[in-house]
Amino acid sequence: MPSDCAVIATMHGKESVIAPLLRGALGLRAELPPDFDTDRFGTFSRDVPRTDTPLATARAKIAAAFEHVPYAQIGIASEGSFGPHPQVPFVPCDSELVLLMDRRNGVEVVGHHVTSRTNYAYCVVTESEAAAAFAQGVGFPSHGVIVIGTEDGKSAPLKLLRKNAMTMTGLLAAVAECVALCGAAYLETDMRAHRNPTRMRAIRRATIDLLRRYRSRCPDCGREGFVATEWLTGLPCAACHAPTDRIRAAVSVCAGCGHRRERTSEAAWADPGRCDHCNP
Template identity: 30%
Template sequence: MSTLPYAGARVAFATMHGKEQLAQGPFYDTLGAGVVAPTGLDTDQFGTFSGEIVRTLSPRAAAQVKARLGMHLADTPYGLASEGSFSSGLGFLVEHHEVLLFIDEIRGLELVEATIATSPLPPARPIATVDAALTYATAIGYPAQGLILRGGAAGEIIHKNLNSLEALRSAMSQLLLHTPGRPIVISPDYRAHRCASRAAVIITLAENMARRLATPCARCHTPGFGQVGIERGLPCSDCGEPTRVIAADIFGCGNCPHTLRTARASRVAAPQWCDSCNP
């Protein structure tokens, strides 16, 4: 354990919603590093899922700012931050983007692990009755899975720390009383401590990051050698033209230009993915 580059390191996870607990296992088991949450950190200032504070930064930029603030408050050169976004452009499906960023101020490293997946939770929807709120809550697994109620003339009345059916009934009744005829929107609460499916994604990214930090570059020996991109262009099995199917994974170093191309197992793509054969 003592030969690992981050053995005994103290890593600040910039969070106020318990994310440090999600990274503690992977970082200690793989790296021998401890992960803590800085005290006095307000990550809501960079935007909230409930909409009181609008997000103005890209996910990566927000993670950078959070991580560096957490490092400053915890007085450590190592930082972590994650940023999640959820969109329901497909109507009934919710796409979950999650970014986990690690900063090593001593080595000048800034590494990102990210994923895009379909959330198991339904999108937000307008409701008009207490019964509709209870039906939605039951479907998403409330109260273990949190939810958000938003009402008022401009959606300015927000309830997001509800933890029982009684609290939900009371909050919904208040919104119906104070904003008659106005739409009330109910949605999942995506904060990590109220959303088990998002927490699981962050754990997976933390495991990936820990393994990456345990992997040195073959050229400069800096930790953090890992996947940095993909290469599309797998040839069509019928016409041989390049398709948009992934042909290889690209691994790289965060410190030097060294990269490694690893071809995927498939050597050809089905014609259905070929723009020439199937325009």
């Protein structure tokens, strides 16, 4: 039973960034499940609706990948979600998650990377000039663009769906076909990793975050994934010493042995501007 095998639950080329990091950081040999269809878990390209949370979907992908590669000890899956930035309206945001599951000991570790560096965008067009301008703006052809049918100004993938245009000529032909059929075409950036190098970089960053967390071990039992998961507020006000809503400590709890570590924050006192007593 090869103990150095990690299965990567992907079919969109994500292994090209994940596998070298796994090998370098953990000495693991990555395998892909043969004939693996992650599209059935929901895709960005609208054929299958996405229903679960990204974490639940990643868990389901890993479970399916373990069935394909039964001797793998470790499973990896990645999920991205795209939309408006949670703090900055009108700024699009890519939130990437990479999950590692080690079935020898039940360790589950999640890495994240959230970035506004994404080409995520969509628009409705009726003319090829507007379609070409959109495509150039989002980095086509190095980044994919998907053409979707429309109904009442909304996307209607059941009417038409073309996601494999590699040249401007091919893309504009799909747009013309769509406009002839529906009166307008809904264009969307292709967020599948192999057609989106910008997203691929974000997946790499999330994988690096994952490996950093995984390699942090419990000082008591050595279990991987010993990272802060809870933050305690109540850092005292520098003027009146009353507790504030600032963080005073980060708490790590080992899922294996229950070992608990509280790391107090570097700042000893909170700015009185954050204090309800001094600055109500």
